[in-house]
Amino acid sequence: MKTPSPSIFRPDGGVDQSALKEHKALIEEIDRRKILRGAVSLGALTMLTGCNVTHTDAVQSVLKRISQFNDKVQELLFRPNHLAPTFSESQVVKPPRFNAYYDIEDIAPVNVASWKLELAGKIKDKRSWTAQQIYALPEQEWIVRHVCVEGWDYIGQWSGVNLREFLERIGADLTAKYVSFKCADDYYGSIDMATALHPQTILATKYAKEPITDPFGFPLRLRTATKLGFKNPKWITEIEVTNEYRGGYWEDRGFNWFSGI
Amino acid sequence: MTDITINSTDRHPRRLHPLALRIMHWINALAMIILIGSGWEIYNDEVIFGWLHFPHWMTIGGGPEGALQWHFAAMWLLMINGLCYLAYGLATGRFRRKLFPIWPRELIATVRDALRFKLAHDDITHYNPVQKLLYVGVILIIVVQVLSGLAVWKPVQFSELASLFYSFQGSRLVHFIGMALIVGFLVVHVALALLVPKTIGAMLTGGPEVDDGTDTRRELRRWP
Numbered sequence: 182m183k184t185p186s187p188s189i190f191r192p193d194g195g196v197d198q199s200a201l202k203e204h205k206a207l208i209e210e211i212d213r214r215k216i217l218r219g220a221v222s223l224g225a226l227t228m229l230t231g232c233n234v235t236h237t238d239a240v241q242s243v244l245k246r247i248s249q250f251n252d253k254v255q256e257l258l259f260r261p262n263h264l265a266p267t268f269s270e271s272q273v274v275k276p277p278r279f280n281a282y283y284d285i286e287d288i289a290p291v292n293v294a295s296w297k298l299e300l301a302g303k304i305k306d307k308r309s310w311t312a313q314q315i316y317a318l319p320e321q322e323w324i325v326r327h328v329c330v331e332g333w334d335y336i337g338q339w340s341g342v343n344l345r346e347f348l349e350r351i352g353a354d355l356t357a358k359y360v361s362f363k364c365a366d367d368y369y370g371s372i373d374m375a376t377a378l379h380p381q382t383i384l385a386t387k388y389a390k391e392p393i394t395d396p397f398g399f400p401l402r403l404r405t406a407t408k409l410g411f412k413n414p415k416w417i418t419e420i421e422v423t424n425e426y427r428g429g430y431w432e433d434r435g436f437n438w439f440s441g442i
Numbered sequence: 443m444t445d446i447t448i449n450s451t452d453r454h455p456r457r458l459h460p461l462a463l464r465i466m467h468w469i470n471a472l473a474m475i476i477l478i479g480s481g482w483e484i485y486n487d488e489v490i491f492g493w494l495h496f497p498h499w500m501t502i503g504g505g506p507e508g509a510l511q512w513h514f515a516a517m518w519l520l521m522i523n524g525l526c527y528l529a530y531g532l533a534t535g536r537f538r539r540k541l542f543p544i545w546p547r548e549l550i551a552t553v554r555d556a557l558r559f560k561l562a563h564d565d566i567t568h569y570n571p572v573q574k575l576l577y578v579g580v581i582l583i584i585v586v587q588v589l590s591g592l593a594v595w596k597p598v599q600f601s602e603l604a605s606l607f608y609s610f611q612g613s614r615l616v617h618f619i620g621m622a623l624i625v626g627f628l629v630v631h632v633a634l635a636l637l638v639p640k641t642i643g644a645m646l647t648g649g650p651e652v653d654d655g656t657d658t659r660r661e662l663r664r665w666p
Contacts, residue, residue, distance in 0.1 A: 243515075244508075244511040244512065244515055245511070247511070247514070247515040247518070248511055248514065248515075251514050258596065258599050259599060260599055263598070263599065263601070265598040265601065266598070266601055266605075326597070326610060328597060328610060329488070330487075330506070330510070331487040331488040331506065332484070332485070332487060332488030332614060333488050334610045334611065406598065407598050407599075431507070434507060435505075435507030435508060435511065436507045436510065437510065437511075437514065441596070441598075441599065442595075442596060442597050442598045442599070
């Protein structure tokens with residue numbers, strides 16, 4: 182027990198502590214009730230998470246910062262040379278499953294005659310590419326799992342030019358942070374350079390050995406085995422190599438940017 | 443000046459639930475509520491069972507993107523807190539003292555007593571075998587839940603772990619079943635706590651003092 186500080190309101194002989202001692206149980210009881218009441222209020226507060234607490238700006242900004250922290254964690258977890266599991270041709274789902282920010286009836290097919298792949302940013306040879314030129318590049322094929330952020334998955338068989346090989350061919354700065362994509366349907370997205378250089382990341386032109394059909398990104402789409410589906414832009418019209426963070430269509434609407442699997 | 447002292451303030455009595463344990467319990471409760479509520483919203487985006495959708499009012503996040511943000515934030519809270527809890531339980535010997543041994547004979551006797559409404563609740567400092575089994579069970583389920591969650595999150599980076607759950611949908615199903623078991627535990631746990639309210643008080647204030655070899659400091663000293 183601390184010695185009480187001198188006070189004119191306190192008797193010279195000190196406070197009679199016996200009263201406190203006698204009613205110790207009662208005092209503790211009161212204290213407990215307060216704690217219990219506080220805890221119940223806290224419990225009630227958590228019940229409100231669905232409507233009020235979760236939508237304040239402060240909470241949103243904390244969640245956003247944690248999502249950015251999770252980007253960093255996923256960058257560390259990423260194994261550059263670890264291959265995603267591959268599957269046999271008999272497991273391939275045909276046709277692949279469609280998903281976009283609109284319905285399949287609303288897709289606007291790309292006119293391949295006028296289509297061009299533009300290059301921008303930290304790239305030495307920025308000449309644009311026609312579909313013919315792209316389709317003439319050496320191909321590789323991967324039969325890998327496509328995982329959607331929604332929770333579904335399927336096995337797909339994709340072929341096209343390896344993105345690392347393509348970036349090397351055009352003299353891209355492979356030490357840049359991001360590879361960013363623009364698409365014919367105003368979709369856009371960006372990935373980290375490590376994922377761009379992964380052996381199973383390709384610019385896909387074919388599905389199950391046939392040219393990709395319109396709903397799935399004809400004439401050119403990204404296909405990486407180490408990211409969620411929405412990180413694989415379709416109908417690509419521009420590739421930019423950059424150190425600027427470009428976000429993405431879904432990422433700018435609250436989905437995690439790295440979204441590695 | 444006075445030299446009168448109150449004994450109890452000098453003695454630092456050991457409570458049934460030490461402060462560190464109480465803090466970890468309530469952090470875990472908060473993390474669990476967020477993970478379950480946001481998990482339901484994520485599940486709704488691609489249901490496993492066509493007949494099961496979780497009503498929007500009982501989910502957290504307001505949509506899949508918000509729910510994912512909550513889920514992957516509370517994940518850290520659960521994992522870090524859970525690791526502290528496991529380390530604490532092992533290092534202080536609390537697991538060994540409170541949760542073991544569980545004898546099948548006593549377990550059956552307790553179930554029989556419970557069915558006859560003859561279960562004693564006077565002493566909350568000792569868990570009966572059914573409680574022990576439930577607590578050990580839910581701890582193991584949460585460990586598996588973290589593993590299946592990591593397999594859903596990173597089926598490629600953790601492909602070795604993910605292969606234990608057969609496929610991506612296998613991991614999702616195990617993660618769903620784990621949630622269902624944890625919710626089942628929660629229902630029983632909260633219902634029984636409400637039936638014997640002093641257990642809730644004990645988890646808030648520490649509960650009765652215990653001297654029967656439950657002094658964690660003594661246990662720590664025995665640790666090499």
